[in-house]
Amino acid sequence: MGQEKVRVPDLARMKAQQHRITMLTAYDYAFARIFDHAGIDLILVGDSLATAVRGEDTTLAVTVDEVIYHTRAVVRGRTRALVVADMPFLSYQVCAEDALRNAGKLIKEGCAEAVKLEGGVALAETVRRIAAIDIPVMGHIGLTPQSVHRMGGHRVQGRKTGHRAGCRERLIEDALAIEAAGAFAIVIEGVPPSLAREITQRLSIPTIGIGAGPDCDGQVLVMHDMLGLSESFRPRFVKPFANLWREVSAATEAYIREVREGVFPGPDHCYAEARGN
Numbered sequence: 001m002g003q004e005k006v007r008v009p010d011l012a013r014m015k016a017q018q019h020r021i022t023m024l025t026a027y028d029y030a031f032a033r034i035f036d037h038a039g040i041d042l043i044l045v046g047d048s049l050a051t052a053v054r055g056e057d058t059t060l061a062v063t064v065d066e067v068i069y070h071t072r073a074v075v076r077g078r079t080r081a082l083v084v085a086d087m088p089f090l091s092y093q094v095c096a097e098d099a100l101r102n103a104g105k106l107i108k109e110g111c112a113e114a115v116k117l118e119g120g121v122a123l124a125e126t127v128r129r130i131a132a133i134d135i136p137v138m139g140h141i142g143l144t145p146q147s148v149h150r151m152g153g154h155r156v157q158g159r160k161t162g163h164r165a166g167c168r169e170r171l172i173e174d175a176l177a178i179e180a181a182g183a184f185a186i187v188i189e190g191v192p193p194s195l196a197r198e199i200t201q202r203l204s205i206p207t208i209g210i211g212a213g214p215d216c217d218g219q220v221l222v223m224h225d226m227l228g229l230s231e232s233f234r235p236r237f238v239k240p241f242a243n244l245w246r247e248v249s250a251a252t253e254a255y256i257r258e259v260r261e262g263v264f265p266g267p268d269h270c271y272a273e274a275r276g277n
């Protein structure tokens with residue numbers, strides 16, 4: 001798609017042209033700049049900031065104001081990528097008025113260009129209301145981390161057939177309902193590849209997979225997983241494209257050693273004395 005700014009309508013074009021969509025999470029200015037410069041299409045300011053940035057077990061405690069804070073930093077770091085802000089738990093489930101106000105805040109105060117929310121059939125009317133005031137909405141179905149307690153943990157969904165929550169046919173209904181409600185794209189998380197493939201074929205909006213196999217229209221990873229920032233957390237669907245745990249550990253150990261041994265700061269790292277004194 002070149003170096004032009006990515007905008008919401010571009011995603012439909014990318015699906016039509018079978019141009020795979022790339023998305024990463026980011027939570028700050030520095031990484032947003034790097035990802036944008038490298039050519040990422042979308043940056044998601046995910047509520048995964050709870051787990052990835054703050055070390056919490058679930059995403060449930062994140063607030064709208066926290067997402068706004070991180071989104072503003074990310075927006076300042078990007079020139080090309082489309083920035084999507086996650087709607088936190090309880091910011092859209094209670095009533096449509098909450099959902100509209102909070103989606104609006106993420107656009108108005110966070111400067112996001114779109115919002116993402118989790119859920120299927122039951123959330124379709126909420127998606128419709130937000131989309132109706134011209135706030136682009138991205139859906140998210142499958143392993144939806146805000147449903148962690150119903151799912152009994154972060155568990156793969158869609159393996160069982162049937163119409164109960166998390167079952168295969170129900171997830172297809174969820175995806176179709178979110179599309180019909182006006183979402184411009186949908187994240188499919190933690191489902192078998194055959195289910196993600198079927199949903200991708202049946203929808204006209206792009207699907208973006210995470211732990212959903214290769215046949216979605218695009219892929220997303222949490223940046224900490226993609227960069228190998230943890231020495232131990234490695235779910236099956238993650239491929240670390242770097243080992244920043246090792247790199248950052250080595251740099252930190254070198255810094256500690258040089259400070260202790262009086263090697264750093266050396267002459268090159270000192271300001272010149274005032275001239276003419």
Ligand code: KIV
Nearest residue numbers: 025046047048187220
């Ligand atoms: O919060 C997040 O990072 C997400 C992605 C995993 C899709 O929702």
